Amino acid sequence: MQIDKDRFLNILFISPSILAVFIFVYAFIGWSARVSFSKWKGLTADYTWNSINNYLEIFADPRFHVDIRNTLIFTGVFVIGSILLGFLLAVMLDQGLKGEGFFRSLFLFPMAISYIVTGVVWRWLMNPAMTGSRVTGFNILFQNLGLDFLANTWYNTPIWGMASIALAAIWQMSGYTMALYLAGLRSIPQELREAAQIDGANELQIYRHIMLPLLAPVTLSALIILGHMSLKVFDLIVAVAGKQLPLDVPAIYMWQVTFDGLFYGKGAAIGMILLISVAVLIIPYIRYTLKTEAQQ
Amino acid sequence: MNKKLFALLSLLAIASLALAACGAPAATEAPAEEAPTASQVEVFSWWTGGGEAAGLDAMQVVFKAANPDIEFINAAVAGGAGTNARAVLATRLQAGDPPDSWQGHAGQELIGTYVAASQIEPLNDLYESEGWLEVMPETLIPLISQDGNIYSVPVNIHRANVLWYNPGLLEANGVEVPTTMDEWFAAMDTLKAAGVQPLALGEQWTKMHLLETVLLGSLGPDAYNGLWTGETDWSSPEVTAALENYAKALTYANEDSASLSWQDAAQLVVNGDAAFNVMGDWAEGYFRELGKTPNTDYGWAATPGSGGVFQFLSDSFVLAVGAPHRDAAIAWLKTAGSKEGQEAFNPVKGSICARTDCDKSLFGEYLQSAMEDWATNTVVGSLTHGVVANDSWKTEIDTALGLFIADGNIETFQSALVAACASSGPCK
Amino acid sequence: MRTKFRLSKRWLYIPLTLMAVFYLLPMYVMLATGFKRFEEIDLKTMWALPKGIAFINYIEAWTKLSPSLLNSFMMVIPAALISSALGSLNGFILAKWKFRGADVIFPLILFGMFIPYQSILIPLVQFMNALGLTGLPGLTLAHIIYGIPITTLTFRNYYASLPQELLEAAKMDGADMLGIYRYILLPISLPSFVVVLIWQFTSAWNDFLFAVVLTGNTEWPITVALNNMAGSQIIAWNVQMAGSLLAALPTLLVYIFLGRYFLRGLLAGSLKG
Structure with missing residues (x-):
């Protein structure tokens, strides 16, 4: 009797959330999916069946090829960069130095500011002029420090320009990965380190062979959170570089196609492609998490 | 049992939405709920x-x-x-x-x-x-x-077709204000040789703005108008020549154009860092706010080849x-x-x-x-500012332009423009 | 051995300080620009200190932003609180009081975190209008609902890491579901609440997309007001930067004062998986 009442109660308490998510996520996705198979162009809704033509058009579009390349570069640099930098910062802060709290807050603070704001500053900092009277931003800093070889054209660089936008994103999010790793490192029992030290392992070996494997779940969550951010990145790029093709990504393409060009069918199709890519990324993650839990 | 459960769930759904709404401050009235009055x-x-x-x-x-x-x-x-x-x-x-x-x-x-x-x-x-x-x-x-x-x-x-220039720089290098595309290119060659940045340009939309003035200056007003009514053939050699002019104009631009807003680009001219800038006449308001004086710090003319035409x-x-x-x-x-x-x-x-x-x-x-x-x-x-082409067409042109800036291929650019006119413009 | 260890530790201040400089450079540019006069703004002199302290920029930004500041607080606080509370309940049920299908429901809820919001704007506005929930209440509701996936995830992972015996013991003592949640889990959930509240506060505070389509001009939160300070033509970067700093102040304060709890909360459980 008791159990029955509780079984009923738990469904009662969770159903508002389930219902809300069902409507605000799945019903809206369903709507979007339907539009992606339509000929809708212009402000009047038009659900005329268009089969998979929108998708075919997008995959044949040279602009979308640029988008895929840019997204891959951005994701690679951003995710790997944030994880490495965050891990290094965490290891350094894990040494119990004085002023740890200060550094920690400092590395975390960029997370609090919106991309729209920091993007503009990064646009100035990464000004691509390299020579002459127009050099400014990082490049002039390098020049004054005698580090001329570091000067580069930043996001104006063909193909790899995207990597410098990822730099701005790393600045913003590496504090988060640092916090994750720091928390992870602190949760590793002290005895493990001591045992390894007694066995003659040096600091580096301890991190390499003991800490790193134990931190695998942290790395996995960081990968997922950063990975899905980079697939959706939008405001940052627009704030740094405006809407221009060499730095185009699917989210910007979708925005322009939908709201500037009013090709609703095509825009929805880009949205669906994004969503499917995200699903491909996270479904294995969810399955893995649930499986390891079940094993425990 | 199932029926009861269903009824309960629906009730819950309504209750939860109401609850969530109550959690939010209710002090502000939603505009949609107000009765339409004058x-x-x-x-x-x-x-x-x-x-x-x-x-x-x-x-x-x-x-x-x-x-x-x-x-x-x-x-x-x-x-x-x-x-x-x-x-x-x-x-x-x-x-x-x-x-x-x-x-x-x-x-x-x-x-x-x-x-x-x-x-x-x-x-x-x-x-x-x-x-x-x-x-x-x-x-x-x-x-x-x-x-x-x-x-x-x-x-x-x-007005969109305004050529802003720095009078001091032009005078120092013995350059007259150009009235045709060829004069403009010659002037920019002289300036470039003297180590002056000939043309200040900004992010992508300012490049479309430049494109529309070059199309106008190269084709003349009638053929330019025809582009938007379907009377001028986008695949014609005249358009090719105009696009070649555009490609040439881009070669005089600053290398960091992609990082500059229109303000940054226009500022280069009044600060004496560049000789020319093509921008709409809202730039004049900006120059005034910077405290600059007309005809001393900046001069203006119709963009080359568009004298007597007002691109609005x-x-x-x-x-x-x-x-x-x-x-x-x-x-x-x-x-x-x-x-x-x-x-x-x-x-x-x-x-x-x-x-x-x-x-x-x-x-x-x-x-x-x-x-x-x-x-x-x-x-x-103007094209960039919505007069001659609808939004869909303009977006397609913008995409083609972006690809052109990346690869510099005039032929593909032109065929993309032809395709854009057919898909969203009057061309059939 | 010991001394060598100490020495190597002090060395760490060099890379740490270098990193601190890297993190502070953009901040410096924001601050310096915010104090410059309009004519001083020039890409070439972005590193230069302002020639005077133009507090007027901050006053101007404040007069433009202050009306919407209250809107932001009225929207963000309930949004963060309610979605955290819902997340905590959901997390508890999905981790410790499962019903049949809970393992299917959880990933389905989680997936909501990943949708690109731009692609659901139109049905969102249509649906909110149909419910008559325009303006701040509608915006708050949207933030609550789109916050549910991440809050649920955080709490579920935390609760899942707790030993089952804890609950079994309570059950033996005759506690029911609500009792267990209220007296056993809730008291030890504070660190997770801090993480989730910070996260939700920041994301709702910085959101622009939902705000701009769901609210009207008297109800705009601060991000929309900030965006509106820039016209479509001439942008006064000095006032814009001053305004950006003002708008970011609440979230910065949240991070500075709650930063340590944030870390503690991450430690407490949002980590697993």
Whole structure:
């Protein structure tokens, strides 16, 4: 009797959330999916069946090829960069130095500011002029420090320009990965380190062979959170570089196609492609998490 | 049991939504819930900052004086930072929640987008009762009409084809202000050889702005107009030549153009860091705010090859189909089209009146010269600013332009332009 | 051995300080620009200190932003609180009081975190209008609902890491579901609440997209007001930067004062998986 009442109660308490998510996520996705198979162009809704033509058009579009390349570069640099930098910062802060709290807050603070704001500053900092009277931003800093070889054209660089936008994103999010790793490192029992030290392992070996494997779940969550951010990145790029093709990504393409060009069918199709890519990324993650839990 | 469960779940659903809504502050009334009355008018625009916002405020004062009972709701959303006002507007219109009146670029942007979707009403009666047909330029009316119906009230006029230059730099290098494309290229060669940055350019939309002026300067006004009506063939050798000119012009531009806003690029000219910049005449307002003096710190001319032609753009207001406060919206449009309204708005915004009877003495030196040109020149429309092509077409051109800037291939650029005209323009 | 260890530790201040400089450079540019006069703004002199302290920029920004500041607080606080509370309940049920299908429901809820919001704007506005929930209440509701996935995830992972015996013991003592949640789990959930509240506060505070389509001009939160400070043509970067700093102040304060709890909360459980 008791159990029955509780079984009923738990469904009662969770159903508002389930219902809300069902409507605000799945019903809206369903709507979007339907539009992606339509000929809708212009402000009047038009659900005329268009089969998979929108998708075919997008995959044949040279602009979308640029988008895929840019997204891959951005994701690679951003995710790997944030994880490495965050891990290094965490290891350094894990040494119990004085002023740890200060550094920690400092590395975390960029997370609090919106991309729209920091993007503009990064646009100035990464000004691509390299020579002459127009050099400014990082490049002039390098020049004054005698580090001329570091000067580069930043996001104006063909193909790899995207990597410098990822730099701005790393600045913003590496504090988060640092916090994750720091928390992870602190949760590793002290005895493990001591045992390894007694066995003659040096600091580096301890991190390499003991800490790193134990931190695998942290790395996995960081990968997922950063990975899905980079697939959706939008405001940052627009704030740094405006809407221009060499730095185009699917989210910007979708925005322009939908709201500037009013090709609703095509825009929805880009949205669906994004969503499917995200699903491909996270479904294995969810399955893995649930499986390891079940094993425990 | 199942039935009961279902009933309970539905009840819960309603209760939870209500609960969530109660959690939010209930002090503010949602606009959609208010009964439609004539007591207010919601006007949507992207005039939120600087002279344009001040101009809108000035026009609002005129409106208030004439309609003391109507509350003016200024629903302005800026265009910058990744989102633009038109996306918000499109979303509201999709959701069946239109503002009473909104701002749009006069021309195809309005016609192709809102008339096609039956979102705005024709205003012919208003034009007749207010006598606007007599005071607005004749050449303007067809550009804001479709099938004899006039759809918007233009408030101001800007000129797109302006070549801004640094008089000191030109003089020091013995360069005359160019009037043809060839003269321009020769001048820029001289400047480049002297180590002067010949042309200042900014992010992608300023490159489209340059493209439209080069097309105009290379093809001449008639063939340029034909591009948008389908009479000029986009695949013709003349267009190829124009695109070659454009590609050549790009070679004189600053290497960091992609990182500069139009402001940054225009500033290079007045600061003596570059000789030329092609930008609409809102740049003049910016130069004034920087404290620069006309004809000393900056000079202006029609872009090369476009002498005697006024490539215009205009901000205008429309009447929504199903406007919640229709009468108030009409009262607003009357203000927007009135002499008083336009004289209040334009000197502050830094543009000229769409009406031809505004008092010249209210305007500065540059604007007075623009008013003269507006009255006497051949008028053509701007691409970047929504006059000649609808939004879909413009977006396709923008994509083609972006690809061209990346790969420099004129042939693919031209065929993409041909395809864009066929898919969203009048070409068949 | 010991001394060598110490020495190597002090060395760490060099890379740490270098990193601190890297993190502070953009901040410096924001601050310096915010104090410059309009004519001083020039890409070439972005590193230069302002020639005077133009507090007027901050005053101007404040007069433009202050009306919407209250809107932001009225929207963000309930949004963060309610979605955290819902997340905590959901997390508890999905981790410790499962019903049949809970393992299917959880990933389905989680997936909501990943949708690109731009692609659901139109149905969102349509749906909110149909419910009559425009303006701030509607915006708050949207933030609550789109916050549910991440709050649920955080709490579920935390609760899942707790030993089952804890609950079994309570059950033996005759506690029911609500009792267990209220008296056993809730008291030890504070660290997770801090993480989730910070996260939700920041994301709702910085959101622009939902705000701009769901609210009207009297109800705009601060991000929309900030965006509106820039016109479509001439942008006064000095006032814009001053405004950006003002707008970011509440979230910065949240991070500075709650930063340590944030870390503690991450430590407490949002980590697993």
